[in-house]
Amino acid sequence: MRSRVHGRAVPVERAEDVAASNLFGGRPLEVTVNRYAALAHEPEPVELGPDGPKMWSNNLVALYETDAELVAAVLPRPLEPTEPLVRVNMARVDLPNMAEPLQAGTFSVACRHGDVHGFYDLLMLMSTEGAVVGGRETYGEPKKIGRISLERRGGGVGAEIVGVMRRNGVDLVEIRGTVAEVLEPGPVAERFAFYYKFLLDPQGGGFDHDPTFVHVRRTQEDRLVERVEGSITLRDSAVDPVADLPVRRVVSILFTENHQTQTGTIVGTVPGEWLWPFRHQRYDGLMARLAPATTG
Template sequence: MARVRYGARTEAEIAATRARSAGLPDIWSTGVVAVWETDPDVVAAVLPPPLKPTARPLVRANISKVDLPGYPLGAGSVAVAAAHGDQEGWYPLVMPMTHERALTGGREVFGEPKKLGEVLVEREGLVVRASLARHGIAFVEVRGAVSGELPVPEPVEKTDFYFKFLPSVDGAGTGFDADPVLVHCVRNEKVRRLERITGDVVLRESMYDPVADLPVRRLVEITIGEKTTDQKGRVVERVSAQALLPYLHQRYDDPQQILDAPPEGSLEGRA
């Protein structure tokens, strides 16, 4: 019988797939990173327990184009600074990806809040524009001009926090099929070029990606650079399903979000 590709793979085929995945070369990306201070109470409001705010109410937008051979990828995230016990890191609220392959792997393996979207990184001479968009709305846009080279930093380890879970088959919003877990995803980052950008961050209202609720109170930095990262995740603890359930809508485009009006005055100075 001819091979049926949906059929079971042999142990040798599975082992070969694992070996190829482990031997991938460094994959470099060109990305714009903007960091700003927002309102402390806003950061506290978006963090599911047991995550806590850090001393500074920081938000980070990362907008990159990734040089995957034959498979160029746009990847982005908007995250807030967070801590789990003594470990500080970032809690991403949304991670737009331009391809389903990147989306499903991150969601199913690590619990990353990835969604299909549009990711743009453009540079003409010194002028740079980068944006994250979904549903026809560029809800984050970073624009400016390169104003100088920065020293290449030493390799660094960074931690992101994710919640991995499966919503209950009984119905949306009723619970989970098993206890959710908190994942520490550790990334080793190497940078080969880094430049400073003088510019601004524009946040636009979107009911499905309401990052406009994280206003720019003080711009910390904007950079553009070339970097490569690897990542490893581990489950650090099981978390309360009841405590996580009110934050379930962060992961999905919930039709009920049409009832969520933006805070009064939330668009002032953001368009």
């Protein structure tokens, strides 16, 4: 590969070229593709379902009751509240071609759209940029970079489990417990989540277009299910106010090993004014461009 310095072509070495040439007896490699202009290799189509080969993950899932009026207050139309339930999920996913597992955490409330019951995610933390970008741009998921730890000490009944969702220096959600019972895995289950896809008008004061309303269907196949007896602790944060939905009663805590798939469907659009009061759920506070642009 060559670059020009003061009109003179000079060779440029890239680390990946050097490594690759060493694999082939030190022969130099010719770079023939401008990788910003085209893919060097088109990805092969996936033949084994929406997520390809099965990828198993460890999950710590807690359900707790909170105040009904608080759940109703955080739901944009056309979502409606059902039971006053909050669902917390912390996961460690082994992904191919990654040096470390993906860490993920979700904080959501129960709701419905018509006859479809599911959850609305208020916070989704991911350990990698790729997971954040893909989820936000494809499904409208409110993903952000964060740290999630899921630790287990021991096996079977009596094992100690600790899960923590952390962002901006705050341990937002902490679940601590002990495995009390090993349960029989049930059949493949499905659940739904609801998201809004939108972009902000660069001139301020609104959206580019009416937000898109998305239904996401997830299936879950368990190979291990354990009932956990434990506690849920919420901590306050200015930009991630999970503590505003206090724990009134812990309904259940489960530790599972499972494989999940995810597919999404656009079911329509919603008027921008329905979502505008809730736009801060997707961002850390109200950024300057969320207000109408000024001239001067």
